[in-house]
Amino acid sequence: xxxxxxxxxxxxxxxxxxxxxxxxxxxxxxxxxxxxxxxxxxxxxxxxxxxxxxxxxxxxxxxxxxxxxxxxxxxxxxxxxxxxxxxxxxxxxxxxxxxxxxxxxxxxxxxxxxxxxxxxxxxxxxxxxxxxxxxxxxxxxxxxxxxxxxxxxxxxxxxxxxxxxxxxxxxxxxxxxxxxxxxxxxxxxxxxxxxxxxxxxxxxxxxxxxxxxxxxxxxxxxxxxxxxxxxxxxxxxxxxxxxxxxxxxxxxxxxxxxxxxxxxxxxxxxxxxxxxxxxxxxxxxxxxxxxxxxxxxxxxxxxxxxxxxxxxxxxxxxxxxxxxxxxxxxxxxxxxxxxxxxxxxxxxxxxxxxxxxxxxxxxxxxxxxxxxxxxxxxxxxxxxxxxxxxxxxxxxxxxxxxxxxxxxxxxxxxxxxxxxxxxxxxxxxxxxxxxxxxxxxxxxxxxxxxxxxxxxxxxxxxxxxxxxxxxxxxxxxxx
Numbered sequence: 001x002x003x004x005x006x007x008x009x010x011x012x013x014x015x016x017x018x019x020x021x022x023x024x025x026x027x028x029x030x031x032x033x034x035x036x037x038x039x040x041x042x043x044x045x046x047x048x049x050x051x052x053x054x055x056x057x058x059x060x061x062x063x064x065x066x067x068x069x070x071x072x073x074x075x076x077x078x079x080x081x082x083x084x085x086x087x088x089x090x091x092x093x094x095x096x097x098x099x100x101x102x103x104x105x106x107x108x109x110x111x112x113x114x115x116x117x118x119x120x121x122x123x124x125x126x127x128x129x130x131x132x133x134x135x136x137x138x139x140x141x142x143x144x145x146x147x148x149x150x151x152x153x154x155x156x157x158x159x160x161x162x163x164x165x166x167x168x169x170x171x172x173x174x175x176x177x178x179x180x181x182x183x184x185x186x187x188x189x190x191x192x193x194x195x196x197x198x199x200x201x202x203x204x205x206x207x208x209x210x211x212x213x214x215x216x217x218x219x220x221x222x223x224x225x226x227x228x229x230x231x232x233x234x235x236x237x238x239x240x241x242x243x244x245x246x247x248x249x250x251x252x253x254x255x256x257x258x259x260x261x262x263x264x265x266x267x268x269x270x271x272x273x274x275x276x277x278x279x280x281x282x283x284x285x286x287x288x289x290x291x292x293x294x295x296x297x298x299x300x301x302x303x304x305x306x307x308x309x310x311x312x313x314x315x316x317x318x319x320x321x322x323x324x325x326x327x328x329x330x331x332x333x334x335x336x337x338x339x340x341x342x343x344x345x346x347x348x349x350x351x352x353x354x355x356x357x358x359x360x361x362x363x364x365x366x367x368x369x370x371x372x373x374x375x376x377x378x379x380x381x382x383x384x385x386x387x388x389x390x391x392x393x394x395x396x397x398x399x400x401x402x403x404x405x406x407x408x409x410x411x412x413x414x415x416x417x418x419x420x421x422x423x424x425x426x427x428x429x430x431x432x433x434x435x436x437x438x439x440x441x442x443x444x445x446x447x448x449x450x451x452x453x454x455x456x457x458x459x460x461x462x463x464x465x466x467x468x469x470x471x472x473x474x475x476x477x478x479x
Contacts, residue, residue, distance in 0.1 A: 066193035076217035090205025103190025113152035179318035185257040214463035229376035239364035249387035263376030276361025285334035399473035408433020419444030
């Protein structure tokens, strides 16, 4: 494993030159790296299975279904997962389905019924990230753009075939989530499985260079005890609290996880999260109707694909915070204000309301039940906090390209894309092998790829969760 410190190290970086020509890259062989942030709790570890996944005609992929990555040695709990599918080609992408299953059994559909009939002839890398700006295209050509997990509509692609509800065995049966945030608050270590299939005749393809799994951990805190949701009253305790400490930057993202949430009439339940600076966000009121929750692991995250259902059961997955004002069988809709000592409203329904504030201090979860005859429990709740650098809004990425003897390599082309960049940006290493990207917006996820006509790099693709300057991000060529 290679460890890279995100420090403001001033290294002897010579000039880096812009390069605008598209790059052709050799076959990938990627190894494990970790990126540590000096200013936050975050650690990002990247693992790769570079073995080719052959997408067979009208069936599961070969030779491995699933293709697996065994993660070990990762400390802390997950705050973010990004998956990159490497070297994709296919004559009819709409046929291809991809399912990710985590060590605890989480089931996330990464892509089905996307790309239409637009063949992908030249290999592309497909990064999948909840925080991407948009979804994979339903019926137009796929690209290297970072995209959300996406289930498209096959009819729009013109072939009239929708992917089956369940992936072929031994993949677990659905329903499947479209939220990588389902992994938030859980452990990273164990076996991660990627199931790939093709669901119609005549077309084939591959992920020629396997897949990359990028896992960010740290900044996760869990309450010390259970919450009892009393009938037509406030919960005990009220509030339940978590003390967060040790952050030096301000908040860029907050997610909340409830473990083993139970209740006999969901519409009765209200939840309010209050941060150390007094910001209050309503997580749920008047959702779920008269349905029960039985041992549901529920995640609240602004980037979730769906709002909480108004009058349907909650699944163990990720939802946007949601306030519904409809009486779904209860005695009345929730009061405008939660009972004291909760702060008075109005309350926003977006966790991004905490962004820019100080995360250190006491976080309070107020839970209540607003009508008679039903009760519930929450075993524990977890807070995942991400912070950015305290000062700069932009960051620098720098490093070297080296041969197997440790000498710098000139004229290696670097391509950086993703985040809020409208188009990829390029750099060329100088005669000493140094490169540098400046003024890159922080708080985003990027893909950095190194390519050379003469050299083959051992680890040419990096997934970067950029929170601060990143120095010494080196690429080493094979002998």
